[in-house]
Amino acid sequence: MIEQFREKVQKRHDIARDWKKKGGKVAAYFYTLVPREIVHASGMLPVQLMEEKDGSYLEQESKLQNFVCGLARNVSGQIYRKVYDYADLCVVGVVCDTNRRVFDIWDYKKLFPKMILLGLVQTRNEGSLQYMAQAFDRFRDQMSAIVGKEITDDMVMSSIKTYNENRAQFRELYRIRGKNPAAISGSDVMAVVQASLIMPVEEHTAMLKKLVASLPQTPTGNGKVKLMLSAYNFNIAADVAKIAERMGASVTADDLVHGVRYSFNDIKTGPDVMLSLADGYLFEIPSPGLYSFERKVDFIQKSMKETGAKGLIYVVQSMCDAFAMESAVLNEKFEERQIPFLHLEVEDTPASVEHMNTRIQSFVESLS
Amino acid sequence: MAEEEKKQEEKPDLKAMLKKLSAGSAYRKMVAASEEGKPIVFASAAVPVEVFFAMDLYPIFPESLAAISSGIKKADEFFQIAKERGYSPSICSYTRCGLGIRWLSKCAFGPIPEPDIYMGETNLCGLHVTWWRYLEDYYKKPTFFLDHPALSGEVEEYHIQFYMDQIKAMVKFLEESTGTKLDYDRLVEAVKYSDVAGMYWKQVMELRKIKPSPSSFRDLAGQILPIVTFPGSPDAAEFYRALYDYYKERADQGTSAAQNERHRLMWLGIPIWHALHMINYFEEQGVSFVYEPYTSLSWGNKVPSGRLDPSQPYRTLAEKYYMMMFGNYPLKKKIDVLSKAVEDYSIDGVVMFNNRSCRPQAIGQDIIGDTLKEKYGISTLTFEGDMGDPESFDWGDTKNRIDAFIHVLDGQKN
Numbered sequence: 001m002i003e004q005f006r007e008k009v010q011k012r013h014d015i016a017r018d019w020k021k022k023g024g025k026v027a028a029y030f031y032t033l034v035p036r037e038i039v040h041a042s043g044m045l046p047v048q049l050m051e052e053k054d055g056s057y058l059e060q061e062s063k064l065q066n067f068v069c070g071l072a073r074n075v076s077g078q079i080y081r082k083v084y085d086y087a088d089l090c091v092v093g094v095v096c097d098t099n100r101r102v103f104d105i106w107d108y109k110k111l112f113p114k115m116i117l118l119g120l121v122q123t124r125n126e127g128s129l130q131y132m133a134q135a136f137d138r139f140r141d142q143m144s145a146i147v148g149k150e151i152t153d154d155m156v157m158s159s160i161k162t163y164n165e166n167r168a169q170f171r172e173l174y175r176i177r178g179k180n181p182a183a184i185s186g187s188d189v190m191a192v193v194q195a196s197l198i199m200p201v202e203e204h205t206a207m208l209k210k211l212v213a214s215l216p217q218t219p220t221g222n223g224k225v226k227l228m229l230s231a232y233n234f235n236i237a238a239d240v241a242k243i244a245e246r247m248g249a250s251v252t253a254d255d256l257v258h259g260v261r262y263s264f265n266d267i268k269t270g271p272d273v274m275l276s277l278a279d280g281y282l283f284e285i286p287s288p289g290l291y292s293f294e295r296k297v298d299f300i301q302k303s304m305k306e307t308g309a310k311g312l313i314y315v316v317q318s319m320c321d322a323f324a325m326e327s328a329v330l331n332e333k334f335e336e337r338q339i340p341f342l343h344l345e346v347e348d349t350p351a352s353v354e355h356m357n358t359r360i361q362s363f364v365e366s367l368s
Numbered sequence: 369m370a371e372e373e374k375k376q377e378e379k380p381d382l383k384a385m386l387k388k389l390s391a392g393s394a395y396r397k398m399v400a401a402s403e404e405g406k407p408i409v410f411a412s413a414a415v416p417v418e419v420f421f422a423m424d425l426y427p428i429f430p431e432s433l434a435a436i437s438s439g440i441k442k443a444d445e446f447f448q449i450a451k452e453r454g455y456s457p458s459i460c461s462y463t464r465c466g467l468g469i470r471w472l473s474k475c476a477f478g479p480i481p482e483p484d485i486y487m488g489e490t491n492l493c494g495l496h497v498t499w500w501r502y503l504e505d506y507y508k509k510p511t512f513f514l515d516h517p518a519l520s521g522e523v524e525e526y527h528i529q530f531y532m533d534q535i536k537a538m539v540k541f542l543e544e545s546t547g548t549k550l551d552y553d554r555l556v557e558a559v560k561y562s563d564v565a566g567m568y569w570k571q572v573m574e575l576r577k578i579k580p581s582p583s584s585f586r587d588l589a590g591q592i593l594p595i596v597t598f599p600g601s602p603d604a605a606e607f608y609r610a611l612y613d614y615y616k617e618r619a620d621q622g623t624s625a626a627q628n629e630r631h632r633l634m635w636l637g638i639p640i641w642h643a644l645h646m647i648n649y650f651e652e653q654g655v656s657f658v659y660e661p662y663t664s665l666s667w668g669n670k671v672p673s674g675r676l677d678p679s680q681p682y683r684t685l686a687e688k689y690y691m692m693m694f695g696n697y698p699l700k701k702k703i704d705v706l707s708k709a710v711e712d713y714s715i716d717g718v719v720m721f722n723n724r725s726c727r728p729q730a731i732g733q734d735i736i737g738d739t740l741k742e743k744y745g746i747s748t749l750t751f752e753g754d755m756g757d758p759e760s761f762d763w764g765d766t767k768n769r770i771d772a773f774i775h776v777l778d779g780q781k782n
Binding site for chain 1: 453456460463490492494495502506515517519533534537623699724730731732734735
């Protein structure tokens with residue numbers, strides 16, 4: 001079953017091209033603050049620009065300095081190599097300095113037929129919520145102009161409900177995994193999350209329902225060291241999960257940016273659709289600065305307790321200054337709360353993975 | 369007394385004026401204010417400082433203190449404590465040094481008092497948000513963020529309206545946190561002084577179009593401080609008036625920092641504070657820096673008319689602070705503005721500081737350089753380093769590259 005999700009991820013560009021062949025349009029997006037519900041309501045297929053496990057994108061083609069984060073370099077490399085040449089549009093929701101500035105470059109070099117930047121707020125109060133709702137409303141108008149049809153409140157509401165169904169299935173998956181980590185591995189969960197970002201949501205929900213139904217709910221594996229994983233680069237996260245699992249541990253919880261973002265809370269379906277979306281997107285993402293440090297540690301501690309995780313692996317991608325700073329802050333809090341943790345700052349390369357191997361082994365052994 | 373001597377006597381003492389507005393003097397005033405029980409605000413650059421002046425609040429600007437500490441080689445202990453607390457060198461050096469200053473409760477001039485309020489700004493860079501959230505979390509003091517969303521094109525009315533509301537909310541927050549009501553007349557007055565300071569600063573920049581340029585980028589990198597930290601004070605307004613007179617006279621006399629100015633350059637990026645001697649090295653060889661976005665585009669009265677409007681203090685401050693963030697504009701607009709500068713300031717080369725600590729400025733810089741090169745046939749030099757942290761900066765290597773660059777500039781002219 002899980003192989004179907006992996007296949008979708010591997011063949012994601014074919015999926016998008018098939019969509020186009022059938023007369024559809026594709027919106028590439030980068031990344032978590034782009035409201036996919038509006039893209040969905042427009043009829044376009046949202047496809048997240050995702051890091052690829054190919055170092056050549058980093059070194060040869062990104063045209064960005066080596067002190068820029070590997071994720072942005074990797075994605076830029078893919079764009080220069082025309083991997084996303086099927087996209088009719090690219091939408092960037094500003095989450096950091098790097099993703100905003102690479103937007104500027106892609107826009108200046110006209111690497112996509114159309115580009116939209118979502119300049120959003122970073123505080124949460126009545127005024128900023130209104131601003132965010134208006135920004136989403138302007139985005140709706142822009143999407144409407146691109147697809148040549150009106151996108152009504154009802155259409156957006158219907159898309160919110162469609163995504164909420166997907167979120168509900170994710171919550172169920174995480175619940176089962178928490179109770180029975182042997183049911184699905186950490187890297188398999190990542191494949192499910194990744195697939196959700198590149199394929200039609202209805203199809204993903206149907207696959208996820210089947211997967212959830214097939215998983216044994218009662219604990220089947222005992223004696224393994226249970227871990228929680230905090231990360232945002234899929235390749236690194238999957239590698240870490242695989243290594244940990246090889247060392248005899250199981251991943252029972254995570255706070256992947258994408259997973260938490262979309263699955264833990266439904267978007268409310270209040271009378272003002274854009275305000276509901278703004279409310280759902282603002283401050284629910286566990287990103288540095290946009291999310292309280294205490295709240296993040298509370299969430300990690302609660303997840304670990306609920307799933308019996310004995311230790312936390314906290315992975316930061318090299319050259320991401322915001323996460324690097326967050327990790328320094330959180331490390332102090334983990335120590336204060338006596339949460340056993342392993343902090344890894346790594347690049348998405350084979351050498352980094354090898355380096356992690358020994359450290360993860362030592363960490364797992366220390367918890368055994 | 370001869371007329372000339374009389375004139376000399378009447379000239380304001382610039383050095384004394386600058387000293388009055390220097391970081392050291394600001395530090396002493398801030399300490400004295402704290403001792404008198406006045407509230408101290410630990411503030412990010414680019415917050416509307418005029419409001420502080422109007423409310424008799426005293427700011428501590430960690431970024432300015434970090435730049436100064438680096439410039440006078442007193443930043444080591446701040447970087448060291450950041451390292452000990454697990455702060456990776458990939459984190460901005462202003463942040464690491466600024467946190468060191470806060471943790472150690474001291475700066476290059478001496479101990480700093482406990483701040484009463486923290487105030488951040490979200491657009492300078494993403495790390496500012498994380499930085500001030502940390503301060504809020506760690507010190508548990510009232511904290512406010514000026515929210516400043518990214519631009520995808522021109523500044524529009526809804527941006528200004530939103531930022532105006534932000535400034536009003538900031539005032540309300542300060543009133544509630546300090547128990548002091550804003551004196552509206554003082555705000556109007558602060559805007560008036562800020563306008564005068566900004567106007568003269570702009571004129572100082574304009575004088576650099578003259579050949580030879582009357583000013584040195586190194587001096588300007590220090591002289592810009594009051595317009596960043598005290599634009600609402602009468603002293604700042606007076607200082608910039610005098611500064612303009614000073615440079616005007618130098619321009620009239622053909623005096624320049626560069627000996628026999630033969631090349632005129634643009635500097636892209638923040639000054640490299642720990643190696644400002646680099647600027648002198650250029651000047652010794654007849655090469656002036658005549659334009660930098662850092663001095664010309666980011667501070668002062670960045671409103672369409674070039675003048676602030678004291679009759680609408682909130683609106684004019686919203687326009688100023690929303691529009692002055694050069695880094696917030698799309699790449700195309702940046703290239704258009706810098707292209708015009710190449711023409712207006714007769715620039716023959718661009719030095720690009722590939723600053724590891726400032727990704728917002730570094731990303732896309734090569735495209736700016738390549739475009740200007742292609743458009744005007746001018747040469748570019750790129751060097752890598754960090755604005756505040758001298759570690760791994762190789763002056764010997766950079767110097768060799770500067771020599772080769774000047775050689776290319778010479779060839780370009782012949």
